[in-house]
Amino acid sequence: MRGLSLLGLLVLACVFLFGCGGGGEGGARAELGRPAYPRGVVFEPSSGLAQIPGDERDVKLLDWMIDPARWRPDECTVTASELKAPVGKAIHMSIPVDHHGGEEKYPIGWPRMYHNQKPDDVDFSEYDYFEFDLLVTMSRPKPPASVISVVLHGVDKSRSYVQVTGEPLKLGQWMTYSKPISELDCQQIAMFGINISEVNYEHRDQLEFHFGGFRLVRSSHCRVMKMTADPAIVYSDRGVIRAEILVEGKVTGIRIGVPFLLSRGDEKLRFETLPVKRGKQTIDFDVSELRLAAGEYELTCYPDDPALRVSVPIRVVSSPWEVSK
Structure with missing residues (x-):
């Protein structure tokens, strides 16, 4: 077999699982967003929901x-x-x-x-x-x-x-x-x-x-209050980018569409509207046709609305299985 040995594959896998993403517990999870209130088990005073234009x-x-x-x-x-x-x-x-x-x-x-x-x-x-x-x-x-x-x-x-x-x-x-x-x-x-x-x-x-x-x-608006890439570091041959999101607003029963965009710098790679419901959930963003190269990417919901936009970084690394072929 050309390329990496079995030992090399194991070493790369361990580096990916335990050494990437800045180190420390949870280093492979990036979390950004705009929480309306402080999280935790303690009631904290608040002035109310974070307001957006036209929101009630x-x-x-x-x-x-x-x-x-x-x-x-x-x-x-x-x-x-x-x-x-x-x-x-x-x-x-x-x-x-x-x-x-x-x-x-x-x-x-x-x-x-x-x-x-x-x-x-x-x-x-x-x-x-x-x-x-x-x-x-x-x-x-x-x-x-x-x-x-x-x-x-x-x-x-x-x-x-x-x-x-x-x-x-x-x-x-x-x-x-x-x-x-x-x-x-x-x-x-x-x-x-x-x-x-x-x-x-x-x-x-x-x-x-x-x-x-x-x-x-x-x-009165449907909005994504929290988005977490899981994992935030993915192999280049992975066909899906997965994210955990928290949806709030007037969403009752039925699923509605939320736009998502994957980009690399100023380059827009894929735009897709995905169905969501109220509360915590997982969405899968299909990238199987993009054949992503190693590098830094960004997944954004509501990319054209500054008041609703939430983004998380995604790092793509070369897959050891692709290198070994």
Whole structure:
């Protein structure tokens, strides 16, 4: 056999798998994009969806969540708030921290309240973000690192834990919090739970939480919020470039077309419109007819729309199997 020996092939394969792409964990994955909100398990204040020209926020108010009668409090009280939230009405969760009056086995406990979703309330999977407004006052001058927790219980019994933290919370001011629906363990929500852990507070602290404006939000435009080439380094004889994407916006049920372009510098190599749906998914971009040479490429969605454009770099390397032929 001409070209590389078997040993040479193995060495090249190992270099490709472990040594390319800048080194370090995940070195073979390039990730670019414009996230609307910070990722992670922590609720962080946000000013809302990233705006694009002509875009409008499609908002679904969850009015039933500000009905005190639908919440089940334990070691706290819940009433209609006398305050007006930035969006709609509010409920008031009041907690007198008591390190001696909780359950017998756990005197320093978890004052909490639960809210059951009805089957016909709303389908969370049709939206991109769950948002609410929160105003906090307390008898202590500074909030602890962990202020209050929110648990979203899925219909499949899974739980997504999120947390409101002491930074950047500002006492006495309305703050808007947002959580991407795509980050929930289950997008079909059966119940909400809100609780504190009394270990984070001093005995006899008085805590007042005003929640309002519970809502689901999505963009009026279909857009790719995140795109990841997987892998970002491919052999020249591979016929497909694969990417993981996160699609948001008003996409319900049916798939719609999103334009993709593969380019090398100023040279446009292939343009194709691919069907997508809401949420996380994988797309395969066919390059079998291009016979790509080794070099640097770029995969771009919405290439002709600066407001929607998202790109990721692709590196093509010579295939050891082609060299050995």
